[in-house]
Amino acid sequence: MNEKLQTYEEKMKKTMANLDSELATIRAGRANPNVLNKIMVDYYGSPTPIQQVANVSVPEPRMIQIQPWEKSMVKVIEKAIQTSDLGINPANDGSSIRLVFPELTEERRKELVKDVKKKGEAAKVAIRNIRRDGNDAFKKLKGSDVSEDEIKDMEDDLQKMTDKFVKEVDKAVDVKSKEVMTV
Numbered sequence: 001m002n003e004k005l006q007t008y009e010e011k012m013k014k015t016m017a018n019l020d021s022e023l024a025t026i027r028a029g030r031a032n033p034n035v036l037n038k039i040m041v042d043y044y045g046s047p048t049p050i051q052q053v054a055n056v057s058v059p060e061p062r063m064i065q066i067q068p069w070e071k072s073m074v075k076v077i078e079k080a081i082q083t084s085d086l087g088i089n090p091a092n093d094g095s096s097i098r099l100v101f102p103e104l105t106e107e108r109r110k111e112l113v114k115d116v117k118k119k120g121e122a123a124k125v126a127i128r129n130i131r132r133d134g135n136d137a138f139k140k141l142k143g144s145d146v147s148e149d150e151i152k153d154m155e156d157d158l159q160k161m162t163d164k165f166v167k168e169v170d171k172a173v174d175v176k177s178k179e180v181m182t183v
Contacts (some may be wrong), residue, residue, distance in 0.1 A: 008134040012165045019123040041080045066097040120173035131162040
């Protein structure tokens with residue numbers, strides 16, 4: 001594979017990695033510490049992920065326990081969770097915080113699946129935009145030392161690569177949708 005195509009493959013891989021990390025933050029029926037990934041707390045003036053100021057564990061399937069390394073962080077973490085879009089009220093016992101995830105309703109599961117599909121669509125659009133950028137770049141090579149056949153081959157390879165990544169997105173969306181719908 002030539003280096004021109006490699007650039008676009010790297011971009012598509014980054015799009016896939018971004019989708020995977022976004023899907024990880026969508027909670028299914030079980031408690032998953034990844035739902036805390038986007039929540040930042042103020043740690044001595046700088047926004048810091050909760051995992052860097054506390055021990056996060058899952059003692060039960062539907063509970064996350066957050067044990068801050070400094071007692072002063074309990075209130076700060078609790079406030080950050082309350083103001084986030086997590087939709088769960090933290091229980092604070094003075095030294096640790098517990099998040100109990102309620103059982104998801106059928107309606108909520110369907111909303112989450114819609115959200116998963118929307119994120120999948122956005123990833124596919126991003127991948128197709130990368131393909132378009134690649135094809136535009138290849139067309140600009142006409143008249144240079146690259147033959148029309150080579151340009152056509154690069155466009156074909158880019159299309160195959162695009163198809164492969166779109167299939168990966170579909171697969172990731174299917175897996176996450178099944179995970180969300182499983183009671």
